[in-house]
Amino acid sequence: MITPRIDGAALLADLHRTAQIGATAEGGICRLTLSPEDAEVRAWLARQVKDLGGDLHLDRIGNMFAHFPGTDVDLAPLGFGSHLDTQPTGGRYDGILGVLAGLAAVRALQAAGRSTRHPLCLVNWTNEEGARFAPTMLGSGVHSGTYALEDMRAATDRSGTFLGDALDALQLAGATEPGETVLAAWLELHIEQGPVLERTGRRAAAVTGVQGLRWYELTLSGCSAHAGTTPREDRRDAFLEAARLALAVDKIAAEEGGLATFGEIAIPNASRNVVPGRVALSIDLRHVETAGLDQMEARLRDLVDAVRPGIKARLTPVFGNRPTKFAPEVIAAVEGAMSDEGLPAFSMVSGAGHDAVNLATITPTAMIFVPSRGGLSHNPAEFTADEDCVLGAQLLLNAVLRLDRGGALPQGAKRLTMSNPASPALAR
Ligand SMILES: [Zn+2]
Incomplete structure (x- = not known):
């Protein structure tokens, strides 16, 4: 069967269109979580979903889930997407590419008249950046149960505004309980935000995990003393x-x-x-x-x-x-997606955190990276070549189709549903 192809022109038009929302004089984007600009880009996404016949649900922390039906009603949806919020000095690609590529993948399937066995679910996670409200990866953290909804609604920005109040004021808190949307797998396309792909002349990577980190405070106490009169040995x-x-x-x-x-x-x-x-x-x-x-x-x-x-x-x-290890079966789908496009096999571990870290705690997960020029990100000069954006979207689509054909996932979804009894399964 021939794999549907991404409409690159439409994807790039979406990137340019959404880059106008919160555009800065330096050529970047400032679209802080739950700002008027964030509300505008969310409304834009909602219109695109509607145009594609999707069914949009918001959960109580404002995560946007766009559902598209599959042919097998017993299967949980395959999830993909990322985030549309940015840093104050954000660029045009970051998580945005991951969400718009998801739209492009759905569009390509529809244009080809191709249906999937699994339903598909495109997600825009609330507040990945953590620039206005801490912590980062907040919406996906509530979805995965890493953070409690009420604690995160009580997060405040610098002016003392509660995240919950900002959500309510924009009418962006939905009725879906966090975690209610059980996904069979999670795939996230993102720019690398580092120099590895560009430096090694590669166009994409299968991301196998995210490095762990530990923070410490160290205090050293000696003795303040006169700089001129205190001998070295003293x-x-x-x-x-x-x-x-x-x-x-x-x-x-x-x-x-x-x-x-x-x-x-x-x-x-x-x-x-x-x-x-x-x-x-x-x-x-x-x-x-x-x-x-x-x-x-x-x-x-x-x-x-x-x-x-x-x-x-x-x-x-x-x-x-802790370091995050992504799921072998989803990594394999990404590696297969790369070979479908004639790309050499290449995998790497992400240096930065992503929503996929939270998703990986509840569902089989992997990521796709495309190059960032100069390794730059969170910077107006952030740049990924048009052809790499389109390639990334195609890899996402290929990987979705490979997972949809695969046999292992329905079992994975079932296991997850049972291990998370607090979240009633929507797995239809
Ligand atoms: Zn991001």
């Missing part, structure tokens, strides 16, 4: 100890195949001619394996225990996310 310089420690942690990260970042460093009451007596720094460790995170943490603790005499060190863990 100094208890907290900053120099922090600097030595940072270099040692970076070396550990390199040896363990992970990453270490010291994004915040503070010297309270800093002064040009005073030996720093106290330093506080943040440590962000990342690794694709839990064992790698464990190993980096153990070696970090050894370093902290071995600071120089006269310095006191205190390490406090503040946050963590």
Whole structure:
């Protein structure tokens, strides 16, 4: 059977059209969650869904689910999409491409008169970016049960507005209970937001997971002292100890195949001619394996225990996310989709978090990456070539069709329904 082809011109027209909503002078988009611009792009999406004959449901956190029927009423829908909100300095692609590619996939199927066994469900998740309301990946987190609905409705922006009130004011809180829409699988097309594909001359990747992270606060206490009169051997310089420690942690990260970042460093009451007596720094460790995170943490603790005499060190863990492993059967569908297009096999782990991280906790999930020029993202200069946007959408469609043909998924959906008894299954 011939695979339907994406109408590239229509997809690119959608990208250009939606880029006008919240367009910035620098050529990017500022479309913060539940802003007038977010409401406008949601209304635009709702019209597209209606034009395609889809059935749109909103859940109570405003996630948009556009349902398209399949031929087998016993199957749960195959889900795909991403998010339409942006950072204040957002670009035109980010999650937007994933949602618009989903529309393009449905359009291609309809134009070809092709039906799927599974129903299809295109999703726009609320507040992926976390720019106006924290945390990030909020809507998908409520859907997956990672966060409680009422806690997230109580999230506030800088002006003190509750997310729940913003939802209600725009009439975007729907009647569907979070998690009620049980998906047989989740596929998400996204730009890479990093340099790997461009640097290696590749056009797409099957994403096999997302690296985990652990955050710590480290305080080092020595003794403030006169910069001119204190001999070297008498100094208890907290900053120099922090600097030595940072270099040692970076070396550990390199040896363990992970990453270490010291994004915040503070010297309270800093002064040009005073030996720093106290330093506080943040440590962000990342690794694709839990064992790698464990190993980096153990070696970090050894370093902290071995600071120089006269310095006191205190390490406090503040946050963590386990590495996410996507589902082999969905990754295989993406790899198959790539071979359908004559692309060489290539897989990678995502450095950034995505809604797919939350979906992966409740349904078989994988992602597709297409290149980001210069690795730039969350920047008005964010750019993915037209042909790569269209290719990404085609890969999404190919992968959906491969999953639809596959035999393993109905069982996966059943297992998920049973493991999540709080969410009545909509699996028709
Ligand atoms: Zn995104």
